[in-house]
Amino acid sequence: MPSMDMLPSISSWHVKQLVYNCLPERFSSGNYTDICVMHSVKEDLANIIAPLMMRPITRWPFFAFLGGAMFCLLVSSMCHLVSCHSQRLSFIMLRLDYAGIASLICTSFYPPVYYSFMCNPFFCNLYMGFITLLGIATTLVSLLPFFQKPQFRTFRASLFCGMGLCGIGPILHKLVLFWGEAEVLHTTGYETVMGLLYGVGAVVYACRIPERWMPGKFDIAGHSHQLFHILVVAGAYTHYRAGLVYLRWRDLRGC
Template sequence: MSSGALGRLSTLTVSFKQLAGLPHLSHSFNKLPAPQATLPASEVPVLFREPYILTGYRPAGQPLRCYILSLFQRHNELLNVWMHLLAVPVVLLRFWFFAASSDLRQGTSVLPLCLYALSSLTYLSLSTAAHLLQSHSELAHYSLFFLDYVGVAIYQYGCALAHYFYCSEEAWRQSLVGTIFLPGAAFLGWLSCASCCFAKLRYRRPYPFHRKLFQLVPTSLAYLLDISPVAHRLVTRPWVEPEFVLHALQVAFFMQAAFFFSCPVPERLFPGCCDIVGQGHQIFHIFLVLCTMCQIEAVCKDFLKQQHLILEVHGESTILLAGGSFFILVLCSLLTAAVMRSSVQRQLQKKD
């Protein structure tokens, strides 16, 4: 037999030995949990139920890996998870390509844009984790949604920074609203987080109407303030540039998102028909992602036009102070969530 044939025979022998190890690999896969059968609302704790959603619930109290694997299983949180999960790489790649194709070597002037990008990725990631893992336990449910509210506060202030430094007009900045804008946006961002955490902690299902007020009033005030530089610009200037249309779209998409967040439709009209696809919260996620995408495009276009004037108009110290307040807001929101989580732990210990 030739040396070449002997070499091929040796290679085949090694390959068969490798194939012999496949049963061990198969055995490892068999250890993974099988797809979970979903449950009707009557078979899960009240905490995990959603109004007018009658089926498709994952069993509570399973190992975390079961909920991670539920990414690929059919249940009533699936679209809520995937809407924001898919948006994370899209947002990341958009900023990556923008940074690669643009001259961003402008020092301090880029800081608000970076913080805005970070805030967008944060709220999308924390929302994904909350909807994916919240059924693990009562403590996990509360803790993850508290973090979700932290993400909302961070995103609110990230938007405020981008709108203030890249999208505002001089006349607006000299107004009373412009003067109090940055500290007001930071305070309302924290208040939104604290109020939503309190409402989550304080009220049990069926939720009273004033629980929704605790969620909507602070977040609405924060949004009205955060969008005010954009609204002023849309009202006072002709829409001759593409970023004006994008800003108008982000406002329109947010308004639609707010409606579906506030009202459990269409599932209220068709109980049980929207359990897997078509819930109001899913539609809320879709419109919120569309809002974010339009906002990113508009802010990037505004930044490219304003980048050479940002330091001259605002001053480096103002940008650095706003950047520092961003991290103070993050810290305050996390501390608020931690305090609320401690309250949940004490309640659960008393219950046990």
């Protein structure tokens, strides 16, 4: 006979299985790749929908990350689209582009920090508050004309690097608290891949790879800025996958 403490987890699992089984199958039979893709889609939908039928773990950190990622990519697209209008508009859009990058980095911390330390309010508020303040400071530095002077270039770059490096502390702390749990190791793997994708993207962009080696060959396609955007989107998607693991883990485990 299961104890009363186990009932929420068992019920949540049964509801997820019910929702998963009720999701529609493909109308035509496909190959093995199609089946795997559909299985992944059904699993993602079940993880998001099923907890809403009971007492769900709050989703706002996950949605905040999605909002930050969409804002970053939207502002970047607008910058590329309209910056050729005039020098003044280009200057404004470039600053908004940097602010979008800051919002993506800041909100990327919300799901791992909140769901890792939701049962430890002190560390949760400490990490969340620190990265939020740093994100606000970086956004202001990106927007204010005073900080656009050449002498502040190193300062601006240091803020962005500092935001990225702030993730090392919470991740190591999470591993110490929950070492051995499969979901924690799974999310850490995703976060490591995300960091590598962002880091490689930054290096490619800063070093102008590959056009520095073959000038004129990548003016239309394949230049560093395009590769940078591809790697950023790949990193954001990797973090999205990690967020789904966090949601499933906390919905089943609780505190």
